[in-house]
Amino acid sequence: MNSWGLRRSVAVGTALLLVGSALTVAAGPAAAVVANVAISGTTASNGTTTLSYRATVTRAGTLRYILVSIPPGSGGRITSVNGAVRTVSPGVLQWRPSRTLTVAVGAKFSVPFYGVRLPGGGPWTLSFRAVGTTGAALSAGTGTLIRPADVRIIATNPVPGQRTTLSYAGTVGRPGVLAAVRMKLPTGVRGTLTSVNGTLTVSSGYATWRPRSRISVRGGVRLAIPIYGAVLSKYGGIMRLGMTATATSGVQLMAGTGSLALIAPPAPMPTILAGSFPARPAGCPTAWPTTAAENAKPGTGAWVIPATMNGPLAAYLTKVSATCGTTVDLKVTSGRPVSVVAYRVGYYQGLGGREVWRRDGVPTVVQPPPTIGGTANGHPLRMASAAHWSKTLTIPVDRNWAPGTYLIKVSDGRYATYAPLTVRDDTGRKHSLLIQQATTTWQAYNWYGGRSFYSSATTGSGRLTFDRPYAEGQGSGQFLPLEQGLVVWAESMGLDVTYWTDNDLDVFGGQLAARAGTIFLPGHDEYYSLRMRASISQAIKRGVNVASFGANATYRRITFTDSTRRSWDVDRYTAGGTSTLWRYLGDAYASQPLLGAEYSCGVYAGNLRTGSGWLFRGIPAGTVVPGFLAGEVDHVWPGLYKHPGLGIVAAGTAKCRSTGRATPMHATAYIAPSGARVFNGSTFAYGCFLVRRCPSNLGMPAQSVASRRVVTTMVANVTNWVGRGTIAVRSDTSAPELQVAVPNHRLATDDG
Structure with a gap:
């Protein structure tokens, strides 16, 4: 704003600025300019009308006052801006500027009068006259006021x-x-x-x-x-x-x-029964060591697969998750003897893993190619499956496997790959924190065998199966690109943390309130069944806190094909890609009514500028975090349900990959009636910043020490806020530093 200090309508401010800048407008021939008086009205919610008078200056000079007529019988407490208003005779107002105004021919007058209560009737022909200090008319004429429709x-x-x-x-x-x-x-x-x-x-x-x-x-x-x-x-x-x-x-x-x-309120969800915890198998403990005690055990960097060992060797497990006292089968394609080593992911003196189990010299075969096919309800499913592969090895999950996230490393000396496994704590103990692995989303983006959900609109899969290796993350799916950082941070902090997967949310979702006080959703947790969504909704209503350290969560709707949950369907046939969305069922099923914000688009990396709220406690306001708005982002849609008290705790702007247009990013937080706290992070970047290893194709600059410290502090602040004091976060929020060199990974995106 200029020195006038305008504080009302932007439109009014712009017009009055023209008056203020008239000193620089070259005067033209007076005869070529007419007043062009225009009068309009806008009705406010209290029934009063703002009358706006506009006219062109026809004679240069210094303004003394402006006289306007208003409809006979008008009333109200009439005010204006940047000058004083008074009634000089019935139906005539005078506006006198508070500062000296010298105007040139062709400049524009625009004067609003607020609080007018119009009489019956209309339209009205009203006058406008601007008088200079010499007494000459600088502009004069009449205009017609049509009563505002006030629809x-x-x-x-x-x-x-x-x-x-x-x-x-x-x-x-x-x-x-x-x-x-x-x-x-x-x-x-x-x-x-x-x-x-x-x-x-x-x-x-x-x-x-x-x-x-x-x-x-x-x-x-x-x-x-x-x-x-x-x-x-x-x-x-x-x-x-x-x-x-x-x-x-x-x-x-x-x-x-x-x-x-x-505006649709959140959709009603079915009740998910808790059921009973599995019986404790013989030889399994009644309680596990603390996270701090587990991470005090000797670590190793041998879990890392260097990029030079990427190749045709591939493997997968016949279970997504397991618990003490069970077994899981491993299927490998190589043709050479392999070593199979299970590493628990954690901090472990900065080495990132601990060897828990191994078997060397395991014979393997070259497995046949995956099959692609299947139909359902007359639709081709195009499912890529390696279910017909022969078993290579059975792995026992015993008391040596502390609950956590595991990478099973398979190597034949030339090539190597991972097979991920999550080990649950099924003892019935309630933990402060549960971190979820987004296994259904890993599978949607998995192109092993030549098909993923995103292959194309006409060749993408309508059924996805866990009976095949992951092509992404050296066989880890999206775990290493997006999720490892949150795990390493939680373990480095010694938090009381346990783990499960999307599949487990579908199976045990009714037990969520009994298993943890807070659940963390990872960077990209997009594909949700009805039981999964209902379980999160129910948990919030029962007081469980939720923090989504990602974007695009609970966005697409899937249906597991049977109780094994080894495969799931997604409806891409009813209305193409649209029919796969939860929101296709209606606005009540959008993500925003559940978590606080809604998916915008995949973006080119944009910068975050920190603010001064609780999310940025301990961080100087205005600190820039380059590339933090990355992968995909969410924002608060004005036409969707907003929880009472919902706040935007961080905001920024990035550019959509699909359109090239700017889109907002809003990280949100709200407190549910149950007292549960819900945070939606609205960008993929939290986890990968924590370990300074963000996917190479997201366009993010290398994460500096300063940027990592900012993000680590943000994660700690979210944990303190969402956990309501139940999660013990140390005051030292320096980022966990891995002492091993881990390859960077590309991340499959929904636009190919």
């Missing part, structure tokens, strides 16, 4: 997907004999629509009402038209809907728009 639209049941009565009301600006009222309907409205005292026709998204008998209206009359029987679309939002009235002569009597908020 208001209400719905008796403003919930998307339900039946409602819509009521449109607007103020007539001109007198005449009413012929028709045309109203824009909310997008997707259906049903048999009716009204009263006239006929109603519907065409191309508009309803037109015509009176049964002659109706003469005068200016200032409110027209109110009800529309019965409207069935709203399952998609809502904040809609701007128009309403116009025309006379039998064809003259427009009224025109305006009004807002209608159709």
